[in-house]
Structures are given as structure tokens and as C-alpha cells.
Amino acid sequence: MQYYKPGMGIFSGEWVGLKWFVQFFESHFAYRLIRNTVLISLYSIIYGFPIPILFAICVTEIKNSKFRRIVQTASYLPHFISTVVIVGMVKSFLSLNDGIVNNLIQAFGGKQRNFLMDPSFFRTIYVSSGVWQNFGFNSIIYIAAIVGVDPSLYESAKMDGITKFKEVWYITIPMIAPTIVILFILQLGRVMSVGFEKVYLLYNPSVYETADVISTYIYRKGIESSSYSFSAAVGLFNSVINFAFVYGED
Numbered sequence: 001m002q003y004y005k006p007g008m009g010i011f012s013g014e015w016v017g018l019k020w021f022v023q024f025f026e027s028h029f030a031y032r033l034i035r036n037t038v039l040i041s042l043y044s045i046i047y048g049f050p051i052p053i054l055f056a057i058c059v060t061e062i063k064n065s066k067f068r069r070i071v072q073t074a075s076y077l078p079h080f081i082s083t084v085v086i087v088g089m090v091k092s093f094l095s096l097n098d099g100i101v102n103n104l105i106q107a108f109g110g111k112q113r114n115f116l117m118d119p120s121f122f123r124t125i126y127v128s129s130g131v132w133q134n135f136g137f138n139s140i141i142y143i144a145a146i147v148g149v150d151p152s153l154y155e156s157a158k159m160d161g162i163t164k165f166k167e168v169w170y171i172t173i174p175m176i177a178p179t180i181v182i183l184f185i186l187q188l189g190r191v192m193s194v195g196f197e198k199v200y201l202l203y204n205p206s207v208y209e210t211a212d213v214i215s216t217y218i219y220r221k222g223i224e225s226s227s228y229s230f231s232a233a234v235g236l237f238n239s240v241i242n243f244a245f246v247y248g249e250d
């Protein structure tokens with residue numbers, strides 16, 4: 001790695017070897033950043049990956065084509081809403097004084113909480129809002145895969161008296177398994193790439209303990225603190241880990 005300063009050019013900086021990597025791993029931020037990045041990604045996979053599959057199966061079972069199109073369209077819409085708007089909605093719903101969530105809690109005799117300032121709630125807020133925003137759009141490829149299953153398989157199963165649950169379990173899921181596996185591998189390849197924009201808009205210094213991830217740390221060090229070389233080294237480490245996850249699945 002090189003020591004870089006604006007105006008010096010990319011070939012005129014002093015070579016410093018692994019200095020920036022050593023500095024990062026010796027800092028007290030390294031464990032927190034890696035932990036938060038991995039946990040948020042894993043939670044997003046655990047809760048966000050199966051839901052589009054289940055939704056696609058449910059949608060394809062709707063017999064009324066008009067109602068099915070309405071459901072699909074309604075599920076797609078959040079994906080096309082800007083992340084800034086989504087975060088604004090989340091903040092509005094969870095605000096301390098006039099948020100819908102706190103008003104409901106108070107109506108049922110509970111105590112209002114400042115969710116956005118509580119580190120224990122950040123991951124739940126991030127993951128749940130992400131699932132709501134993307135599950136409909138992510139289900140499109142699964143719906144297409146299910147529609148492409150040979151109808152004769154279902155007809156034969158019905159003649160044998162198979163139940164709907166067994167039909168899904170023994171026909172639908174095995175037939176779309178290659179699609180599920182490929183998308184899961186691609187998802188693993190982004191396990192260290194938690195979306196910067198949404199985290200940056202949602203977090204604040206009081207929730208850094210559970211919210212600060214590698215991408216936001218790179219921004220603060222590279223842009224706000226002008227530590228370009230150090231932030232580039234951390235970004236390279238992030239990319240190498242992502243590559244290793246994808247390559248390791250081959």
C-alpha cells in the first residue's frame with residue numbers, strides 16, 4: 001500500500017507495506033466494525049432470503065389473476081421508493097413524541113421508547129425495513145421459476161391425492177432449488193457489504209456500538225478525516241473477504 005495525498009499522484013506516494021492493515025486490526029474499532037457488518041448481513045440473509053421464496057409460492061397459489069396482479073404490484077412498490085424516503089418513513093413511525101409505534105404502545109398502556117437512540121433496536125429496525133422494502137421485488141425471479149415448472153408434475157400429484165403442503169415441499173421447492181442456490185451464493189458474496197446509504201441515514205453516535213459498519217467507517221475516515229490511504233486499505237480488506245465468500249462456494 002502507498003501513502004497517498006491529493007495532488008501527489010498515484011505513483012509518487014511512499015510505499016508503506018501493510019502499515020494500514022496493521023493499524024486497522026490493532027485499533028479497538030476493528031472487532032466492532034467486522035462484528036456489526038457480519039451480524040447485520042447474516043440477519044438480513046436469515047430473515048430476508050426465505051421470505052421472497054415463501055411469498056412467491058403464496059402468490060402463485062392465488063387463483064384470481066386480477067387479485068394476484070394487485071398483490072404483486074403492491075409488494076413491488078416499496079422497492080422503488082428512495083432509501084432516503086424509506087428512512088424518513090421509519091424515523092417518522094418510530095419518533096418518540098408523535099410516532100405511530102409509540103402512540104400504539106402508549107394506547108395499550110406501555111411506555112414510549114426512543115427506538116432510534118437505543119443500540120439494541122438498530123439491527124431490528126435495519127433488517128425489518130429492508131425485508132419490507134425488497135421482499136416483493138426479490139420474489140419476481142422465484143415466481144418466474146415456479147411458473148416454469150412442468151404442470152404435468154402437479155397434475156400427476158393431484159391424481160395421487162397429494163396435499164397442497166406436500167405439493168409445495170416435494171415438487172415446487174425441489175424444482176426451483178437451483179435458482180435458490182444460485183441466489184443464495186450471490187447473497188453470500190455481499191455478506192461484508194452492508195448498504196452504506198441506509199446505515200448512514202439511520203445511525204447516530206449513540207448507536208455506533210451496534211450500527212457502525214465497515215462502509216460507514218471508511219466514509220468517516222476517508223472523507224471526513226481525509227485518511228485516504230487508510231480507508232482504501234480497509235475497503236480492500238472488505239472486498240477481499242467478499243471475494244473469498246463467493247470463491248469458497250465454488
